[in-house]
Amino acid sequence: MPSIFAGLNISVQGLFAQQRALHTISHNVANANTEGYSRQRIDFHATNPEVLPGTYGMLGTGVDVEAAKQIRDEFLDYSFRGENSRLGQFEIYDDILKNIEGVFNEPSDASFSKLMDNFYASLQELNKTPENQTVRALVRQRGIALAEGIQHMTESLKKMQRDTNFELEVSVSDINGYAQQIAGLNKIIYNSELNGGKANDIRDQRNLILDKLSKIVKIDYYDDSKGRFHALVNGHELVDHMTADTLVATPRTTRLNEDDVDDLVELKWASGSDFRTSEGSIAAIFNMRDNIEGSNKGIPYYVDKLNEFVDTLATEMNNIHSSGYGLNGETGLNFFTFDEKTTADYNAYFLSEGLNGGPPIDVTSSVTSGIDTTTSPITADVEESNAQIIRDNINKILKNNPSYEKKSVKLINGKYYVTDRLKADRVTISKDIDKDLNSIAAADNSNTIPGKGANALKMATSRHNIKLYNWGSPDDFVKSLVTNLAVDKQEATRLFTNQTVQIKQITVSKDSISGVSLDEEMSDMIRFQQSYNANARMLTMFSELIETVIGLVK
Numbered sequence: 001m002p003s004i005f006a007g008l009n010i011s012v013q014g015l016f017a018q019q020r021a022l023h024t025i026s027h028n029v030a031n032a033n034t035e036g037y038s039r040q041r042i043d044f045h046a047t048n049p050e051v052l053p054g055t056y057g058m059l060g061t062g063v064d065v066e067a068a069k070q071i072r073d074e075f076l077d078y079s080f081r082g083e084n085s086r087l088g089q090f091e092i093y094d095d096i097l098k099n100i101e102g103v104f105n106e107p108s109d110a111s112f113s114k115l116m117d118n119f120y121a122s123l124q125e126l127n128k129t130p131e132n133q134t135v136r137a138l139v140r141q142r143g144i145a146l147a148e149g150i151q152h153m154t155e156s157l158k159k160m161q162r163d164t165n166f167e168l169e170v171s172v173s174d175i176n177g178y179a180q181q182i183a184g185l186n187k188i189i190y191n192s193e194l195n196g197g198k199a200n201d202i203r204d205q206r207n208l209i210l211d212k213l214s215k216i217v218k219i220d221y222y223d224d225s226k227g228r229f230h231a232l233v234n235g236h237e238l239v240d241h242m243t244a245d246t247l248v249a250t251p252r253t254t255r256l257n258e259d260d261v262d263d264l265v266e267l268k269w270a271s272g273s274d275f276r277t278s279e280g281s282i283a284a285i286f287n288m289r290d291n292i293e294g295s296n297k298g299i300p301y302y303v304d305k306l307n308e309f310v311d312t313l314a315t316e317m318n319n320i321h322s323s324g325y326g327l328n329g330e331t332g333l334n335f336f337t338f339d340e341k342t343t344a345d346y347n348a349y350f351l352s353e354g355l356n357g358g359p360p361i362d363v364t365s366s367v368t369s370g371i372d373t374t375t376s377p378i379t380a381d382v383e384e385s386n387a388q389i390i391r392d393n394i395n396k397i398l399k400n401n402p403s404y405e406k407k408s409v410k411l412i413n414g415k416y417y418v419t420d421r422l423k424a425d426r427v428t429i430s431k432d433i434d435k436d437l438n439s440i441a442a443a444d445n446s447n448t449i450p451g452k453g454a455n456a457l458k459m460a461t462s463r464h465n466i467k468l469y470n471w472g473s474p475d476d477f478v479k480s481l482v483t484n485l486a487v488d489k490q491e492a493t494r495l496f497t498n499q500t501v502q503i504k505q506i507t508v509s510k511d512s513i514s515g516v517s518l519d520e521e522m523s524d525m526i527r528f529q530q531s532y533n534a535n536a537r538m539l540t541m542f543s544e545l546i547e548t549v550i551g552l553v554k
Contacts, residue, residue, distance in 0.1 A: 006050075008542040010062035014535035017044055017063045021528040024068055028516045036208030038072045038514040039521075040200055070200040073513050077207065080506045081214035087499045088215035088281035093296070093492040096164065096288045100302055101489055103156045106482045113478055115149040116463070118142045123460035130442035130453035131327065137437055139456075143335065143429045154306050154425035158261050161299045164289040165264050171216050171282045172247045172267060178213040179231070179244035182206055186229045187242045193227065218279035234276050236269060246270040257292050257300040258406065259307065259423070264289070297488065304406070305481050306424035311408050313474055314422050316462050319411050324441030324455030330432075331446075333439055335459075338426040340434065347412045350419050355407070360417035367393045367409060367416040391467060 021042040031037040043066040049058035105111045122142040125135045185206045192199040210231070213219055219238070221231045231239040238245055249265040256264075267275035277283050284296075291298035314336035321335040322343075337346040354360040370393070371386040372378075378386075394409045397418070408421045432439045444454040466472045471480040 005546075006061070008539065008546065010060070011535050011539040011542055013047070013062035013064065015532065015539060017042075017065050018528045018532035018535060020065050020068075022525065022532065025521050025525050025528065029518065029521050032516040032518060032521075036204050036211070037516070038070050038200070038204055038207075039516045041069050041071055043067050043069050067198065068200060070198065070203065071514055072207075073510065076506060076510045076513070077210075080503070080510060081210060081219065083499065083502055083506060084211065084214045085218040085279040087496070087503050089279055089284040090492060090496040090499050092281045092284035092288065094489070094496040096160070096284075096299070097485070097489040097492050099160055100157070100299070101485060103153050103160070103302075104482055104485065110149070112149065112153065112482070113475075115142075115146045116474065116478065119146045120460050120463045123456050126440070126442050126456040127453035127460060130456060131450035133437055136440050136442075139440055140429065140433060140437060143433070147336065147427045147429055150306060150310055150424050150427060154303060154423075157299050157303050157306075158259075158425065161264075161289055161303075162261050164285055164299065165261075168267075168282065168285045168289065169249050169265060171285060172249050175213065175216055175238075175282075176244075176246050178209050178216075179238050179246070181209050182213075182229075182231060182239045183242050183244040185209070186239070189229070190227065190242070214280070216280050217277050217282050234278070236273065236275075247275060256290050257304070259303050260290075260300065302481075302485070303424070307406075307421050309469075309474070309477055309481075310424040310427050311421035312469060314427060315408060315410055316465070316468060317459055320455065320458045320462065321441050322411075323444070324458075325443045325446050325449055326436075326441050327438035327450050328436065329446060329449065330439055331441065333432045333441060334430045335433060335440075336422070336427055337430040338422055338428060340428045340431050342431045346430065350410060350412055350417065354410075354417065354419040356420065360410075360412075360419045362415055363397055363409060363418055364415045366397055369393060388467065 021044075024040050024042050028039045044063050045066045047061045047064050049060050051058055106113060108114065119139075119142040122135070122139045126132075126139050129135050185202055189199045189202050189206065192202065206229075210219065210221065213231075217233050219231055219233055221229065223229050228241040229239065230237060230241065236245070246269070248268050248270055250268055252264045252266050269275060287296040288298040290300065292300040292304055314334075317336055318334040322332050325331045326333070332343070334343040334346060337343065341349065350360060352359060367390055370389050372382050375382050394416075397409060398404045398407060404418055406421060408419050409416055410419050428434075440456075442453040442456040443449045444452070444458070462468065463475060464473050466476065468474060469477045471477045
């Protein structure tokens with residue numbers, strides 16, 4: 001037969017168990033707004049019963065606290081981190097493409113298209129009054145504005161590439177910092193749980209860091225059979241229990257793209273192996289910084305397209321302008337050069353170091369193959385036919401020779417040469433025109449000076465030459481470039497918006513399980529408080545019984 005003291009002991013156990021539960025509720029309420037905190041719950045279990053003799057069965061001996069359990073769904077954690085990597089990736093795409101749209105600034109009064117409109121309009125005016133100095137000054141200023149506008153756009157894109165590279169270095173620092181924190185928390189968790197308990201609050205801190213890390217880079221993680229935690233990036237062990245590997249940003253020794261800015265970095269692990277990842281914000285940063293082609297076109301793609309536009313436009317304008325005559329009778333002058341060079345200096349540069357730092361390649365015979373050299377005088381139709389044959393031959397030369405990729409063919413001193421492209425961030429009008437308005441070649445021959453502006457008209461109508469670019473005319477090229485950018489930006493925004501919704505849905509599901517509900521905690525508080533009071537009342541009752549028994553003995 002159990003003694004009165006057994007009942008007293010059961011009441012004491014119940015009192016302590018409810019007190020522990022109230023303590024846990026207090027801890028939950030205190031951390032209701034703590035980032036990454038998961039609510040905890042006390043699990044009770046009945047203590048081993050006492051076996052009664054004979055057929056009386058068993059008699060309960062009270063309650064014990066089994067554990068303070070963390071309420072968390074590991075599947076939702078895994079889902080969140082996987083989707084969070086994609087969110088970080090799409091967010092970077094959306095942000096950088098938005099900035100690139102800001103560089104082109106379409107449509108606006110300072111946009112690429114507007115600069116072209118103004119320049120071509122001034123050439124139309126020059127065709128009407130080629131002797132007018134005010135109109136000539138307008139052509140010069142509109143040419144300067146176009147060149148400076150393209151320069152500014154290119155320089156802005158290159159600054160964006162430098163900023164993106166800096167963002168990459170910041171991401172490296174964040175990854176290394178998170179890895180060190182995880183390794184430190186692993187040590188605390190492992191040592192704290194050697195006796196079989198759970199370091200719930202420390203695990204919450206580690207889970208929060210994993211959430212933040214997952215936005216930067218896609219991670220895998222697991223606990224091995226010995227309870228040691230591992231985190232991996234693309235199969236490489238970032239955290240091995242209490243040890244963290246380190247990412248190192250090393251200066252790139254060779255340019256990935258011809259027009260990349262200096263001091264870009266590559267990432268390697270401290271062991272020297274290459275860093276690779278396909279998801280997370282860092283993957284998007286790499287793509288936006290480096291990609292010149294593909295589905296995720298980055299900053300180099302738009303720099304390259306500006307170079308293509310400028311080189312083709314300047315070459316066409318120079319070919320037309322150099323064939324015309326200025327008011328001063330001069331001919332053979334270019335309209336566009338670079339770094340404000342004269343035509344002579346421009347030609348001398350390309351003839352000495354115009355192809356990969358060395359002399360250019362003479363392809364005159366290939367370029368002029370098939371043109372009509374017998375018809376005299378040359379009619380407008382023959383002239384146009386010859387021009388088209390020359391363009392077709394140039395396209396074949398550049399297309400059929402892989403070493404000529406992203407090169408140009410320029411007419412210099414009557415011969416055609418394969419050269420480097422004219423760079424968009426260096427284009428200017430020629431110094432000849434900048435110094436002397438009379439050098440603008442509006443006339444198509446010396447006999448029509450000053451009254452006819454046929455050459456200015458040729459320059460103006462080149463705007464509608466649909467065979468000048470693979471994308472059509474200069475207008476078509478600009479529209480296609482801006483449209484492609486708008487489509488890419490729209491797609492990035494769509495993906496980012498959809499991913500944000502998905503993350504919010506998972507977060508709501510996580511919060512419904514792991515989040516602290518103050519209403520629920522208050523309800524539990526009342527329940528455990530009543531149980532505590534009841535156990536205290538039982539304890540008082542058993543104390544009174546013991547006093548009665550002691551009184552009978554006396």
